[in-house]
Amino acid sequence: MSRTIRFVYTLMILCTVLFSLGCPKQSLEPVATEIAKPQPQTQTETTKEQPDMKMETLEAGQGAGTTKGKGALEQVRVDFENTDIFFEYDSFNLTIEAKKILAEKTGFLNSHSTIKVRIEGNCDERGTPEYNLALGERRAKAAQDYLVFLGIALERLATVSYGEEKPIDGGHTEAAWAKNRRAHFAILGE
Amino acid sequence: MRRFFSLILASMLLFNLNAYAQQVHIDIEASGFRKMKVAMPSYAGPGDMAGSVWAMCARDLALSGLFDVISPQSYVNPGPLGEVQQASLKDFSLIGADYVIAATVSKQGSSGLFKVQMVEVSTGQIIENTTFTSGEQTMYMAVHAFMDHILPSKFGLDPIFSSKIACIKKEKGIKQLHVMFCDGTGGNTIKGGGELVLSPAWSRDGKKIAFVSYWRNNPDLYLLDLASYNVRSISARKGINTSPAFDSTGARIGLTLSGDGNPEIYLINFDGTGKTRLTTSYATDTSPSFSMDGKSMVFCSSRAGNPQIFIMELTTKNVRRLTYEGKYNSEPVFSPRGDLVVFSSLAANGKYYIATIKTDSTNLRVLPGTGLGDESPAFSPDGRLIAFAGADGNIYITDLLGTISVPITAGGGFSEPSWSPPMK
Numbered sequence: 001m002s003r004t005i006r007f008v009y010t011l012m013i014l015c016t017v018l019f020s021l022g023c024p025k026q027s028l029e030p031v032a033t034e035i036a037k038p039q040p041q042t043q044t045e046t047t048k049e050q051p052d053m054k055m056e057t058l059e060a061g062q063g064a065g066t067t068k069g070k071g072a073l074e075q076v077r078v079d080f081e082n083t084d085i086f087f088e089y090d091s092f093n094l095t096i097e098a099k100k101i102l103a104e105k106t107g108f109l110n111s112h113s114t115i116k117v118r119i120e121g122n123c124d125e126r127g128t129p130e131y132n133l134a135l136g137e138r139r140a141k142a143a144q145d146y147l148v149f150l151g152i153a154l155e156r157l158a159t160v161s162y163g164e165e166k167p168i169d170g171g172h173t174e175a176a177w178a179k180n181r182r183a184h185f186a187i188l189g190e
Numbered sequence: 191m192r193r194f195f196s197l198i199l200a201s202m203l204l205f206n207l208n209a210y211a212q213q214v215h216i217d218i219e220a221s222g223f224r225k226m227k228v229a230m231p232s233y234a235g236p237g238d239m240a241g242s243v244w245a246m247c248a249r250d251l252a253l254s255g256l257f258d259v260i261s262p263q264s265y266v267n268p269g270p271l272g273e274v275q276q277a278s279l280k281d282f283s284l285i286g287a288d289y290v291i292a293a294t295v296s297k298q299g300s301s302g303l304f305k306v307q308m309v310e311v312s313t314g315q316i317i318e319n320t321t322f323t324s325g326e327q328t329m330y331m332a333v334h335a336f337m338d339h340i341l342p343s344k345f346g347l348d349p350i351f352s353s354k355i356a357c358i359k360k361e362k363g364i365k366q367l368h369v370m371f372c373d374g375t376g377g378n379t380i381k382g383g384g385e386l387v388l389s390p391a392w393s394r395d396g397k398k399i400a401f402v403s404y405w406r407n408n409p410d411l412y413l414l415d416l417a418s419y420n421v422r423s424i425s426a427r428k429g430i431n432t433s434p435a436f437d438s439t440g441a442r443i444g445l446t447l448s449g450d451g452n453p454e455i456y457l458i459n460f461d462g463t464g465k466t467r468l469t470t471s472y473a474t475d476t477s478p479s480f481s482m483d484g485k486s487m488v489f490c491s492s493r494a495g496n497p498q499i500f501i502m503e504l505t506t507k508n509v510r511r512l513t514y515e516g517k518y519n520s521e522p523v524f525s526p527r528g529d530l531v532v533f534s535s536l537a538a539n540g541k542y543y544i545a546t547i548k549t550d551s552t553n554l555r556v557l558p559g560t561g562l563g564d565e566s567p568a569f570s571p572d573g574r575l576i577a578f579a580g581a582d583g584n585i586y587i588t589d590l591l592g593t594i595s596v597p598i599t600a601g602g603g604f605s606e607p608s609w610s611p612p613m614k
Contacts, residue, residue, distance in 0.1 A: 090496060090518070128520040128534055128542070128565050129606060130389060130433040131490055131497055133402075133409060134446060134453035134476040137430045141448070160408055161430050165365070165386055 077187055080108045084182040085143060090127065092138035094146055098183075102143060105185065106150045114190040118158040119143050122184065124177035125164050136161030143183045158188065225258045225593070229287035229311075231265055234272030235295035239329065243295045243304060246333045250373050251291075253596040254337065255575055255589035256345060260287055274309040274316075287311050297326055304332035308340065317344055330375035348572035354610040355568070355577055356390040356399050357585055360603040367401060367414070372570065372577070372609065374585070374598030383412070383421065389433055392610045394440030399608075400424070402432050411445055413460065424462045429453075437480045444468070444478035444487065455489055468502065469509075479524045479531075480504075486549070488512065488522040488531050499533050501549060512551050519545075521566055527573040530590070534565045534578075544578045546590065557592030568609040577607040 083105070085098035094102070109115065121140030123132040140159035148154050169176040228251055233240040251257040262268075264285050269275035272294035282290050293306040301323050308318035318340055324331035338349030350372060359368035364385045370377035384405035391400045399414045410426040411434055425431040429448030436443055442457045442464070455469045455478045469475040473493035480487050487502045499513040499522045513519040518536035525531065528549075535545040535556060544567045545556045557564075563581030570576070576588050583602030586595050 090492075126536075127497075127518065128477075130446070130477045131474070131520045133388070133430055133432045134448070134474045137448045137453060138474060141429075141452070159429070163388075163409075165388070 076108055080105060081185055081187055084184050086178060087139055087181040087183075089124070089177070089181065090135065092121075092135060092142045094142055098143075099146060102146050103150060106147065106152055109147070109152050109156070112190075116156045116158065116188040116190070118160055118186045118188050119147075120166075120184040120186060121159065121161045122166055122168075122180055122182050123164045124180040125167060125172070126177060127164065129163055129165075133161050133163035136163045139181075139183050143185075223591075226256060226288040227260050227286050228257045228289045228291055229260050229262075229265060229268075229282045229285065230291045231262065231268035232271055233293045233295050234270075236297065239297070239302065239326075240295045243293070243302075243329050243333060246330055246373070246375065247291070247293070247306075247336070249596060249598075250333055250337045250351060252594060253373060253575070253587045253598070254341065254347075254350075255594060256341075256347070257289075260285055272305075274307050276314055279309070279311050279314055283311050289317075295329070298323075300326055302326040302329045302332060304329065304336065306336055308344075328376065330371065330373070334371065334373075334375075347574070348612070350570055350572055350575070350612075352613045353571050354392075354396075354613060355585065355598070355607050356392060356610070357579070357599075357607040358388060358390065358605045360583070360605070367399065368604065369399075369416075370598070372587070372598070377599075380414070380419070383414075389606055390608045391434040391436060391443075392608050394436050394438075394611055396611045396613050400434035400436070400443055402434070411443070424460060425458055433477045435478045435480060438482050438484035444480060446476040446478075455487075468504075468507070477521050479522055481524045481528050482526055483528055486524070488524055488549075490520040490522060490533075499531060499547070501531075512547055512549070513554075514551070515554055518542075523567055523569055525569050525573040526571060530573070532567040532569060532576055534567060541581075544576060544588065544592075546576075555590075555592070557588055559588055559592065559595050560586060566606045568607045570609050571612045577609055579605045579607060 083101055085101050119140040121136035123136050137159065140161055144157045144159050147157055167180040169179040230244065230248060233244045248259045251259055266281040266284065267278050269278040272292055274290050274292045288311055290309045290311060291306065293304060296303045302325065303321055303323055305321040306318060307316060309316050320339065322332035322335040334351035337351045341347040341349050353372045354369055355372050356367060356369045358365050359379050365387050367380040367383060367387055367390055368377060369380065383401065384403045386404040388402040397416055399416065401412055401414065402409050403412050406426060408426065409430045409432050411424050411431040413422045413424050424443065425445060427447055427449045430446060430453060433446045434443050437457060442459055444455060444457050446453050447456050452472060453474045453476050454467060455475050457466045457468060458464055468487065469489065471491060471493045473491055475489055475491045477490040478487050485504060487504055489500055489502065490497050491500050494511060496517045497520045498511060499519050500509050501512050502509045512531060516535050516537065519533050522531050522533040530546050530548060532544060532546045534542045537543050537556065541563045542565050543556045544559050544564045545554060547554045559578065560580040564578045567576050567578045574590060578586055578588065580586050583604055584597045584599045585604045585607050586597050588595050
């Protein structure tokens with residue numbers, strides 16, 4: 001990972017922390033964003049503003065099973081990111097299997113003590129968008145809480161809910177839904 | 191987007207006076223209400239243009255919830271196109287028509303003219319005889335003007351066709367804001383809010399839209415000013431900042447925040463300050479909607495074990511459960527009239543339906559809709575119609591009795607409609 005990308009990550013984490021403080025001045029600050037007037041194909045300035053961050057995030061968010069990693073370290077990272085935990089319908093309770101996977105993840109997190117992770121909560125397509133955003137948040141939070149309980153520092157574990165917006169399987173069967181009710185673990189950087 | 195159209199009232203004063211004297215008063219919600227049947231022969235004018243204006247008018251008549259357009263195949267003798275012949279009224283009467291609409295569509299420079307006649311079959315009285323003008327490319331404006339002219343003046347209903355619907359449009363994996371008239375015409379996708387935009391909500395003055403965007407990789411709340419297209423971040427707190435809804439005054443926004451532990455409903459000012467917590471529960475609370483009288487809020491909560499609709503009295507914060515049928519009721523929206531709440535409800539067959547219930551938990555009514563899975567309802571500004579998202583990814587309009595299910599988009603990819611307040 002190049003220094004530039006590390007710098008971008010650091011900046012991003014800094015931003016996240018700043019916002020997470022809920023400081024009114026921060027949330028007040030108007031985004032220097034002008035949404036393009038609705039003529040088709042207009043690129044806005046904002047779209048170009050942080051493209052690197054966006055691309056990295058998307059790759060991480062999709063689990064990027066495409067193993068770029070050549071060394072052993074890269075492989076454990078990929079394994080860490082590719083192992084999701086799964087939930088029952090309309091539930092954010094951790095199953096026994098989920099707890100086992102989370103316990104395994106602490107091994108990697110303890111041996112890579114500077115790595116930060118974003119836990120992404122996801123839902124299946126059933127249920128409605130707004131409720132699923134809240135449910136996804138609770139799934140990510142449940143995983144975060146358990147990792148903290150197992151001794152991982154809270155500061156290393158960000159959460160985000162994608163609700164039903166990022167299904168890994170686009171099918172409409174119970175098997176597809178089961179795959180989509182998950183928390184995914186994306187490595188943010190060190 | 192500032193388009194204007196001019197409206198030429200060519201109707202004779204005499205007819206107008208007669209029409210007002212005989213204005214029909216309709217209680218559409220009364221059971222047994224019979225829709226008025228309209229015969230509408232092909233419009234006169236250049237083929238493509240006349241055909242498309244006819245189709246728009248037929249759709250708007252249907253989605254008003256007031257009219258049934260009789261299939262043109264059953265017209266015996268429509269007479270010459272463009273005008274209603276008194277001699278043919280008997281034929282229209284035989285097929286059960288209450289009204290006949292005839293129209294001529296024409297071009298005049300870059301303008302388009304929509305000359306429309308509406309005749310009451312039983313009396314032969316011409317109740318509308320007007321030419322509406324708009325841009326040739328925006329003939330839907332002329333149709334809206336016609337609809338918004340007859341609805342209040344002849345049928346005692348609020349004009350709705352200048353109101354708009356904001357929704358989410360998914361294209362090539364990217365979800366963006368989309369704004370259109372309430373019949374789906376004049377649509378614009380608003381680009382630039384990031385790759386994942388959700389949950390649009392109109393401000394009470396119709397000048398702003400609050401929405402959720404993952405612009406900063408977190409579901410944060412933003413406010414779009416429709417005059418300038420400037421966007422302001424209004425809540426980017428840790429956790430989710432979702433499900434915006436403007437309060438009765440329009441000065442504050444209700445939303446879901448999870449920073450205090452689990453998803454709860456709060457009110458904040460437009461500038462993001464003044465956070466006031468409304469709900470307190472270990473369960474998930476989300477999707478607030480406020481009554482126009484400022485007294486109550488409905489919301490979705492899992493405090494009873496699964497998602498159900500609750501109502502809060504805002505002064506006392508007393509909470510009462512509204513829905514008991516079914517295991518998944520969510521996305522409640524208060525009717526602008528204040529008596530009804532619309533929500534999406536999971537039925538025993540595993541599909542979602544749009545349902546309404548009175549604020550005293552009585553009169554639960556499940557609307558048939560598309561039958562394929564309907565979500566995310568929104569009330570029209572007059573509380574008579576409901577927009578919703580079908581499982582095929584299109585936005586539909588139904589009425590309070592569920593007698594219609596009119597698609598206003600095509601091609602799919604649309605979700606989460608929010609209906610504007612009345613627009614001028």
